[in-house]
Amino acid sequence: MKEDIVLDLTELPAHGLGTASPSWWGTLAFMLIEGTGFALSIVIYLYLMSLAPRWPLGAPPPDLLAGTTLTVLLLASLVPNILVARWAREQDLRKVRVGLIVMAVLGIVPLILRAFEFPAMHIKWDQNAYGSIVWVMLGLHTTHILTDVIETLVLTCLMFSRHGDTPRRFGDVSDSAMYWNFVVATWLPMYACLYWIPRL
Amino acid sequence: MVIFVIGGLTGVMVASVPFDTQVHDTYFVVAHFHYVLVGGAVFPLLGAIYYWFPKLTGKMMSETLGRWVFGLIFGGFNLTFFPMHILGLQGMPRRIYTYQPEMPWAGLNMFVSLSAIAVAAGFLLFFIDAIRSAWSGPVATANPWGASTLEWAASSPPQPYNFARPPVVGSREPLWTEATALPVVAGLRVDRRELLITSVVEGIPEALESSVGNSIWPLWAALATTLTLVWSIFSPWAVVWGSIPVSVSLIGWFWPKGVPEDES
Known part of the structure; x- marks a missing residue:
């Protein structure tokens, strides 16, 4: 069939940001999948609680210190995280580099605190159903912090390399920042569930 | 029916x-x-x-x-x-x-x-x-049935790329409403693999996103994941040690290669 050129796209950018970026949609879909996983783990926790004669099973309520410190730290990390996202939108390479280093540190410190949260539960994963579900919930969220820290470290290296200064990589940084917001947001119901429901 | x-x-x-x-x-x-x-x-x-x-x-x-x-x-x-x-x-x-x-x-x-x-x-x-x-059999034309939908604008059988230029569609029966010539867009580069990103509802062109080239890294990632999962049947430590080759292959996959597809 004969062709009739009605539109010339030569002027379009070679990469889109936000909803014009496939990796933005990929991050969003990944958040949907992982968010479902978090929601299911909370549902399982509440289901087991509804069956148990008392709750927590065979253990005192968890110690608050490590988990609460971690929660405060995660909430505080949102400030530099949102700043990094803003600097990435403005494509300010120097600020993004500094921000990514800060975010890498703010990802590693929660991992250290998390190491103290597991013993604060006063139960092992194989002791009973309560032990199983709290280790699953903590482990699931730890995996998310860990993968985001690795992602942040890789992006930090990338932004210091010759590949860094392009809109595509700034888009990666802002997608990564969006994902960290998700990691923090999912922790809040998990924290309430793990630490405060046993105290009700 | x-x-x-x-x-x-x-x-x-x-x-x-x-x-x-x-x-x-x-x-x-x-x-x-x-x-x-x-x-x-x-x-x-x-x-x-x-x-x-x-x-x-x-x-x-x-x-x-x-x-x-x-x-x-x-x-x-x-x-x-x-x-x-x-x-x-x-x-x-x-x-x-x-x-x-x-x-x-x-x-x-x-x-x-x-x-x-x-x-x-x-x-x-x-x-x-x-x-x-x-x-x-007798050779078929591009649209032997006078059908309305886009596949009949491509040659029979179609080229592997379907269309040299992406068609612009303004109705549910594009080949009936655009009977004389197929409206198309131009301006996609030929020196890198590109696809067109449009807005979700209106379909307005927003960007020319690069499409992935050939790469060995997805295969390494698949092999590392398979090894990790099969190994984890036998030992929980497989998850710890297996995550290393999985991470390496994913990072290698992600890392820019300096090809035209990395441009933005």
């Missing part, structure tokens, strides 16, 4: 408990579900093969043989399966290979068997025509 609706109507009949008590496990049920399956899947499949055969192969199937195939299969199907309703109502159970000679089902069963031969002959003719046409 008519066949499928007949199957649906007998489905409503067998959903009624007093009726089903009578015809359960009889030939009525066999007739019913063949009308559903053949009307719902087999006839549409045959129709689809005839419809897209020119697009798939670039050759036309025979019109004359097609009419014969339709007559044999459609007619033969009804002559085979409609009498089964009657056999079922006469009490013939399904899943039997023989019955006493005094049962009054012999005449209709002979008729059904002969009709089934007509169906088989129709299918034989269909396969002969399909193979023969793919081999040496």
Whole structure:
């Protein structure tokens, strides 16, 4: 069939940001999948609680210190995280580099605190159903912090390399920042569930 | 569609408990579900093969043989399966290979068997025509049916890339509303793999995103993931140690290669 050129796209950018970026949609879909996983783990926790004669099973309520410190730290990390996202939108390479280093540190410190949260539960994963579900919930969220820290470290290296200064990589940084917001947001119901429901 | 609706109507009949008590496990049920399956899947499949055969192969199937195939299969199907309703109502159970000679089902069963031969002959003719046409049928044009949808704007058979330039669609019947020339967009680069990103609802072009090139890294990632998961059946430490090759392969996959596709 004969062709009739009605539109010339030569002027379009070679990469889109936000909803014009496939990796933005990929991050969003990944958040949907992982968010479902978090929601299911909370549902399982509440289901087991509804069956148990008392709750927590065979253990005192968890110690608050490590988990609460971690929660405060995660909430505080949102400030530099949102700043990094803003600097990435403005494509300010120097600020993004500094921000990514800060975010890498703010990802590693929660991992250290998390190491103290597991013993604060006063139960092992194989002791009973309560032990199983709290280790699953903590482990699931730890995996998310860990993968985001690795992602942040890789992006930090990338932004210091010759590949860094392009809109595509700034888009990666802002997608990564969006994902960290998700990691923090999912922790809040998990924290309430793990630490405060046993105290009700 | 008519066949499928007949199957649906007998489905409503067998959903009624007093009726089903009578015809359960009889030939009525066999007739019913063949009308559903053949009307719902087999006839549409045959129709689809005839419809897209020119697009798939670039050759036309025979019109004359097609009419014969339709007559044999459609007619033969009804002559085979409609009498089964009657056999079922006469009490013939399904899943039997023989019955006493005094049962009054012999005449209709002979008729059904002969009709089934007509169906088989129709299918034989269909396969002969399909193979023969793919081999040496008349060459098909891009749109032999005067159809309205985009695949008929591509050549028959289509190029691996379908369209050299992405078409612009303004209606549900683009080839009918744009009868003279296909409106297309220009300006995609030829020195890097590109695809067009548009807004979600309005379809307004927003960016020319690069498409991935060939890479060995996805294979490494798949192998590392497989190794980790299989190993984790035997030891929980597999998750810890296996995550290292998985991470390495994913990072290697992600890391920019300095090709035109990295540009933005």
